[in-house]
Amino acid sequence: MADPESPLLHALRQAVRSAPEQAEFRVALAEALINAGDADGAIVELGEALRLAPDSVPARQLMLRALSGGTPAESVPAEKPDAGFDWPTAEAELRDVAPPPRFTPAPAPPPAVPAPPPAADDAREDPRGAPAHEVERPALTLADVGGLSDVKDRLQAAFLAPLRNPELRRLYGKSLRGGLLLYGPPGCGKTFVARAVAGELGASFVSVGIADVLDMWIGSSERNLSELFQLARRQAPCVLFFDEVDALGQRRSQTRNSTMRTTVNQFLAELDSVGSDNEGVFVLGATNAPWDVDPALRRPGRFDRTVLVLPPDAEARAEILRYHLRDRPIAGVDLASLVERTDGFSGADVAHLCESAAEIALMDAVRSGEARLMGMPDFDAALEDARPSTGPWFDAARSVALFANEGGAYDDLAAYFKSHKGTKGR
Known part of the structure; x- marks a missing residue:
């Protein structure tokens, strides 16, 4: 049996885990397993390799060798992959070692059985049969977020401190409602921070992408937004996270699509909790381009606080x-x-x-x-x-911070460029 501490096997297993769709890695791991005496383990890896690359001659040769107990096998012609070997018999003998799909086509799926509708208090269902929107309970906390001390301080003041000190909250009249916009270059952890906030609050987490809202039918996008906010209110305390909010709430002056205009109007109405109460609903948005977000979305009571999420220090x-x-x-x-x-x-x-x-x-x-x-x-x-992927974003953001910083909206970004004067792309 193979030594589990073998450095070569450990490295090859890491390669397979990192790139499970690469048949070559599985073939290399199988050969090492055969050489170490683990023919059964090699069969499993080669079965998966043959599923990914059915015409792989090395995989077939190694499979014959593994099935014969690890002894070298005859070379298998590429044009006749099944010649000289009884695959159905091998499948029957190795049913408990390798799953059937490795040797035969997967069986046809059973007839679909209509699922019961989700409960009204924890999910929404699209009238055209789309699955219910997922409500998560993240286990992450801000302690799992490396660095970003300024971001953590802003989040503490906006959400966490008022929630943990209800008496002080009532004394100072601090509401538990509100919105916060995370912005910065891509790949810097905005979504991760949003999940950590939900975990820190012990709150539900609903992640919303543009595909969850926008719809080709008139009125459907507005209805989708309304249902998402209703879901968050039922799950309060709840973090309702809108990713790529610039695409969902883009400047109405820049769009000629009347549907997008009415969608932004509905978004504004939900943030203002018209006809509803958003107490306990924490609305977080993330964007790479806050300058493309409709100004009305950033007025007090909506996404009125912004936090710059920079590359890790x-x-x-x-x-x-x-x-x-x-x-x-x-x-x-x-x-x-x-x-x-x-x-x-x-x-x-x-x-x-x-x-x-x-x-x-x-x-x-x-x-x-x-x-x-x-x-x-x-x-x-x-x-x-390797090159920083943040360079193009900083090139675009520099012009905004220096020449379009109306009302000091991007003072934190301007301060960053001032402290990094002379660095290009960062």
Whole structure:
């Protein structure tokens, strides 16, 4: 049986988990398992590899070798993949080792049975049969968010402190309603922060994308918005999170579509809680382009507070690197150097850097047949092709902050550019 501590097997398993649709990784893992004496494990991996790449000659050859107990098998002609082997018999003998779909087509699905309608107090159902909108209970908290201390302070003042101190809230007349707009470059954790807020509050979380609202039928978009707010009110306390709010609430002066105009009007009415009470409903929005959001949405009582979510600082980048390297075999990695060289990277950029370095080490191990630890040369090679994805966003935002900062709406962004004067793309 294979040694579970084998560095080569550990590296190959990590590769399969990182790219489960790559048949080549599964073939390499299967060959290592056969060499280590684990023919059963190799059969499972090769069955999946053949599902992904039915014409793979190495996979078929290794399958014959694994089924024969690990001894070398004859070469299998590519044009006759089934010649000389009884696949139905193999399937019957290995039914408990490899699932049937690895060898035969999946059976036809059973006839659809109409599902009972969702309860009226925890979901909405589209009249055309769309599934009910999901209500989550995130386990994340702000402690799971690396860095972003300024963002956390604003969230504490806006939502968390009033909720945790009801007597002081009543004394100062602080309402539990309101909206907050998170903006900044893509990949910097705006959605993650929104989920963490819900987890910190112990509140329900409803994530809304543009496809959940906009509809081709007249009046349907407005109805969808109304139903989402009704759902949030029933689930209060609830965080209602609108992603890409600039697409849903774009400036009415920039659109000629009357449907979009009425959708924005409905959005405004729901935020103002016309005919309803939004107490306990915390509306969060995220956007990469706040300058495209209709000004009426940012008036008091709506998205009246904005928080700039910037790329992670040095402390946050260190935490992100530790998180993505915690289960990988590494040695001699200079964390401080990586933190310095990834200045301006988004959280997604840092995660991709770790994936790229792991891919370089893994492919080197596959070619040489010997596993090795990841080191700084792998990260050096990955950094040669890595560029911050935030550059284009900062190029566009700089003009807004310097020349279109009406009423001081982007003072925090202007302060960032002032403190980073001379840096391009960051």
